[in-house]
Amino acid sequence: MATIGSDLPTLLDLMKTRDPKGRTLKIIEQKAKWNDILMDAIYVECNNGTKHITSMSTGIPEPAFRKYNKGVQPSHGGQVQVEDTTAMMEDYGxxxxxxxxxxxxxxxxxxxxxxxKLLGFNQKTSRYCFYGNTATEPEGFLGLAPRFDDLSAPSGANVVDAQGTGSENTSIWFVTWGEETCHLIYPENTVIGFQNKDLGEQTKEFSDGSMMQVLRDHFRQDIGLSVPDWRGVSRVANIDVGDLTKDAQSGADLIDYMIDAYYRLQNPEQASGKVAIYCNRTIQTFLHKQAMNGKNVNLTIENFEGKPVTKFLGYPIRRDDSLINAEGRVT
Incomplete structure (x- = not known):
């Protein structure tokens, strides 16, 4: 089973080899503790400046049977070129x-x-990983939700409809982090991830003419998201949180829908990456309660480093409160 903890490099792995002074690494470690997605995701350098170009397969070429003294036509698998961009995030402290x-x-x-300041970077990165939309905000980066928001699109095959129709919808995401499935990107020939530059002592002037000496920092992160193969991601969409119950006797049966989403993934057991499940506090609470019922053998509560961790089919269920309870219905 491909789980969190494979040998693919995360941001923390890469920073340990590139930050000899240790201060930025310390900040990254603190930043990552606030959001599991930063601990899970892997980073890949862009292959075209600030853009990353991948070819998404739309069909697998098949060989032909050949007779002696007869030839065969070469097969052609369909491919679509996808271009993802990185966004610049900056702040001062x-x-x-x-x-x-x-x-x-x-x-x-x-x-x-x-x-x-770091928490702000953390929250925005996580939010845009799910909801970033370059069609409405070109300076940002494209997240997962706009890529999986149409049931009739090819990627719609990996969207499970939980039938919610109200205004309190949310989603559960299954993400295979890997170079061939889904990963974060950073610009070519640049420093990876979060950067902290000490600008030293400077004079700050206030609107009333008074001044003071401050120690100023510049924070920056160039980041984007690439999904070379949408089959490595699945979504349980249209979960009406207002209708949820702890025994699933009414409202969405979360476990049933999660089973569907799991089997929408392309060979999750042999995935060349690491699989994690993301939901917000509300969904995590109901999943925990359902696990306590003892009827759902696919949902377990395990102890890891002295803390209870809810898992589904052995995969960790991560909390990410950037996932909102007011998503539009996916149709």
Missing amino acids: EVDAALARKHADEGAYRTQQAKR
């Missing part, structure tokens, strides 16, 4: 220079003060 120097570890203090 600053602290009072005099206050920072009163602390024994000035660097640790500045890192602590920067947490809210």
